[in-house]
Amino acid sequence: MTKRKIINDPVYDGFLSVDDPVILQVIEHPWFQRQRRIKQLGLTYLVYPGAMHTRFSHMLGALNLIGRALEVLRQKGAEITDEECRGAKLAILLHDIGHGPFSHTSERVLVDVPHEEITLLMMQRINEEMGGALDIAIAIFSNTYHKHFLHQLVSSQLDMDRLDYLGRDSFFTGVSEGIVGTDRIISMLNVHDDELVVDEKGIYSVEKFIISRRLMYWQVYMHKTVIAADQLLLSILRRAKELNLSTFNFQLSTFDLDRFAEVDDDDIMVAVKHWQHSGDEILSTLCKNLVNRRLPAIRIANDPFADVQSSYFEGTGELHNRSYDFNDQEIKVLYKDGRCLPISEASDQLDRHFLEKQVIKYYHFYPKEF
Amino acid sequence: MTKRKIINDPVYDGFLSVDDPVILQVIEHPWFQRQRRIKQLGLTYLVYPGAMHTRFSHMLGALNLIGRALEVLRQKGAEITDEECRGAKLAILLHDIGHGPFSHTSERVLVDVPHEEITLLMMQRINEEMGGALDIAIAIFSNTYHKHFLHQLVSSQLDMDRLDYLGRDSFFTGVSEGIVGTDRIISMLNVHDDELVVDEKGIYSVEKFIISRRLMYWQVYMHKTVIAADQLLLSILRRAKELNLSTFNFQLSTFDLDRFAEVDDDDIMVAVKHWQHSGDEILSTLCKNLVNRRLPAIRIANDPFADVQSSYFEGTGELHNRSYDFNDQEIKVLYKDGRCLPISEASDQLDRHFLEKQVIKYYHFYPKEF
């Protein structure tokens, strides 16, 4: 009798059913389990208290979606072997495994290696442990596999990663802007000339997806209070490093995968709590502010801020958002008559002007009076 | 201009709006913010990965519900002053503030003081700091306030605490069994002879509420894998205490509120990760098992297990569940003709036989072969 695991997930129908022993083995791997202790959205929970969801749940959610997508593509005649199915599933399951705690912040101070590289290192190590079971997965992830559309399911402008995180982040923050017709989009996927494309009927859903992503950027991912909290954590990590207090420093030259895999959100937060009692007043003040959620004030403007003194308590920065990238490979729409057009030409809603527009905003954070 | 804070919450309509300065001050208190780092359901996330929600979000959710309930009661003619409204809100806002990390487990080893007592101690201290602003809240919480129904909103068999946690736990676990018609129940609340009662029309909703709670017990709160995880953590804490490694021990005689308030889920988990490298093989094995989610096997039976050797790796225990308590004060139903009957008499669905039935089950956990 096959071992079958049911993994509960409030986002999609309540659960995901897994029975592939190789996938189950990867899920049980300590490095995968570690992602239970790394929040998907870092400090965002300070603004959206429900946003405590983990990378672990996101990676399983993406696995759920790619399973459905592969089924749809097969039904429409795409040739995908069972081995390739497993490979694509493993690729998306592991696509974020290299993330450390508060990645977007910590990568700027602590870790001198991009998380994508760490992901590949970890995939390779797990592959060794499992006797090559991840060979296809790694090829798909690295985009060296000959069936290109499988990579696009894992990483492209319409990949299962984005589909899952938009829906999931929307669910846990309560921001309805990110609700996307996930099932509808997936049912419209198709393969044409080795490219992942969308059937004509799915064009409006794709437009909605692009716009939702854009709105989620401003409502959640770049919410100004989240930026303020990130800046505070950044200052803490910088100060601790300067004082040689941090034990979470990783450089590429001496990169120790096992040591890296031991660090998660909890370690950072416990260190921050500990440093509240540091003799260094700057560090202790910063840490007390984060622990008790006394965040810097922040303002946003369309033009850069001039004459701002940079310190641990004050500074400036830029926010970027582009809903859709023309330099990247475009999402393509497949018409009934066989034509295949990029969404920027196919859509009446999203003309190039709109899609291309990159919004840049500027922020200035500074001490709030308490 | 009044300061107004909007707190996002995915469970109810997306958000809660607060403008009472006293309530805002309490929410900003470090002891309240600390509950952001204590999960509502402890280790349940090892079974339901979405269940990362915190006591912080629950306490705000209960505040949301009591606000609506007070409005309904006033509309139906109950006399409630503005001061009493604030008092009831503060009472429910703080009703869980005394919880420490993994309370149900840690109270059996580390903390020799029930969390209800710690809650009262913390409320009293905050009250001092705020010059008596919590006087009414504390009276309502302690059930010494002359309007008894206000206490019942905070703590009774149909209080806003239970209403919130059932809906919230259901939302984050994805177990639909706990979905309760919260708005409907609240709209049916009334006051009769200083008792919180339910209008006749709400009888079915109350039945549903009682049954849902019962089902959530078995599906979530007493899920056997959660019990297994709790047992594992319990063994860890006991072993660490025996080895004099734990720094989280609190006794009533020497209880230090400030020290207690510094400990949260993160500290426990970081300690467990640290103890993986302990020289004590029992402790290190237990800790590795928890960190990597290698949980004990567990079986449940209707009769006690005999001849089980108790150790750090094996043991037995009991599970209790009673959907409704007759020894406690009953939920009462108010009829249009003025009669007021306990739900056990009013309901055709839930006869006393069913309501009273206390289910006891027995469990046996033991090492799983890996």
Added chain:
Amino acid sequence: MTKRKIINDPVYDGFLSVDDPVILQVIEHPWFQRQRRIKQLGLTYLVYPGAMHTRFSHMLGALNLIGRALEVLRQKGAEITDEECRGAKLAILLHDIGHGPFSHTSERVLVDVPHEEITLLMMQRINEEMGGALDIAIAIFSNTYHKHFLHQLVSSQLDMDRLDYLGRDSFFTGVSEGIVGTDRIISMLNVHDDELVVDEKGIYSVEKFIISRRLMYWQVYMHKTVIAADQLLLSILRRAKELNLSTFNFQLSTFDLDRFAEVDDDDIMVAVKHWQHSGDEILSTLCKNLVNRRLPAIRIANDPFADVQSSYFEGTGELHNRSYDFNDQEIKVLYKDGRCLPISEASDQLDRHFLEKQVIKYYHFYPKEF
């Protein structure tokens, strides 16, 4: 290229995808399309304005669920041929096709043939038209097919009919009591000794299902105002028949399937509007009352009403509800150790006492003063 039809459905993920040409042909049949004009819950929309949903949508919803159930059973090793899959799908798709307008009311006055019989007659006629394509479906529907569990998917105490209508009626009325973990229950289905059973892990979900159904009876299906509206329509149809005005009379001896298939909700309502202007004052009064929603008063009691004069404007009746029927075949639970027990023995929540209890209530409707 296969013709594929996507049918939108707000209840499950937004849509259902159908590509079997036989099933598509049945859906396009005029008798099936006619069910678009027959509401699932008759006059219930006078109490729950959202409950305008049709038997058409229910029958497609049940098709959706049986498709998932068949997939689950096959994955667990049940032998089901493609022909049998189609047969089971067609059986549930057509299981309600014999319903006329306001069946539960009209069957008491207008139609002297139970809707189950009409369903079979219609299935047989469509089968003739389609050259025997429904042979297996009819056998499954009539419970003469040798694989008994297929019939149980269509008609039993845990069939896809009930699963769909509970969820659907709950969705459109807004009564959360009927929300059932449909996907979870379906994922727990299994086949054991040619019986449809539920895996051990699904026991709580089945309990929830039984209880939800019971609560939906009182909240929706037997809501007293719905009963009052039904009584009013019944009086109208009786009076119109007495006056030889009704053109919707069907007797078994002269049953004309084609004529019957022409009548739907719209005809009844247009006739009622027309009869508002009848010379018969009783009829015109009754009709004006229904059109303008001036419903009779109604009261419910645990004992029969005595000394009530029966008329077109006043009368009495009984309401029955039993959540679960012991005389019918029981829902069975399959344990990991191979045992298979009826739910009444397997459940700790639902003991026989509770399950068996048949609640009877009595109603008295009478003219309301306007």
Added chain:
Amino acid sequence: MTKRKIINDPVYDGFLSVDDPVILQVIEHPWFQRQRRIKQLGLTYLVYPGAMHTRFSHMLGALNLIGRALEVLRQKGAEITDEECRGAKLAILLHDIGHGPFSHTSERVLVDVPHEEITLLMMQRINEEMGGALDIAIAIFSNTYHKHFLHQLVSSQLDMDRLDYLGRDSFFTGVSEGIVGTDRIISMLNVHDDELVVDEKGIYSVEKFIISRRLMYWQVYMHKTVIAADQLLLSILRRAKELNLSTFNFQLSTFDLDRFAEVDDDDIMVAVKHWQHSGDEILSTLCKNLVNRRLPAIRIANDPFADVQSSYFEGTGELHNRSYDFNDQEIKVLYKDGRCLPISEASDQLDRHFLEKQVIKYYHFYPKEF
């Protein structure tokens, strides 16, 4: 004791509570009850089977929303008397009362009076019957009331009408594109210089609202199969009129409000079913096609179709969609610093280019081969 009516609504929390006796009286009016028999989206249910919801439910939903909006505005300091509250509520409650069956189609053939005019006529008549209770409501509806923002709640580019129908149509069709953060938008409403405005924080939600509305146009309101069905009904009504068979003709010169109020969806559909048996082959063919859902084929293009012969079975037309109208009064955003800018200037997402773009498409319907 006040009479209180709870009206169930699956779209918002399950229900709406009404206790104003004047509003209750209007809801009970036969002309209001008649809207139970007129579907909000006409023949759209032929594409989205769940879309059976009525104008009755929409008008109550809009009442629900305006109630919340008025409360928010009062809390923010807007001066609104109780009489004005009632007036605004009655205005939105009745804003669609003049709709006849399949308005958008029937207005082109049967009814020579725009539904807005009929609405006003009906409001005036009800006002007479109720001794002037609707005076303020009519002034607000007609935009002659001195507090302009009250009219904007009822009719503007961000009125409660649109907010309700977007959410409601999305709910019943299952098209998630229309899900709007209704509560969030309402909580952001404000009044500035007698204008209804949106607080700065609500800017992204308003963008989402505008975009959602645009997407709902293409996904639902102008779905090509719905257009095809509308064309078929239009041909039927035209042919019946030509043959002097229609009894549903209304001209302004002889407009009979009482006669008009007797006609609803059911009458049209029963007539269509009746005309299936007409001696006129064109009419009978058209009617059979509609009854059995054999809709014309339809294609959509960006350029007009040339050389199409117009007949009862074939023809062409245009579709328009503009998400936002610059000629109409713009939605305005109120900043913390007191500035008040139109959304087209305030938004980074929606620049004028995008907002202004009116998409025109062309369709050609023609007989499908069966």
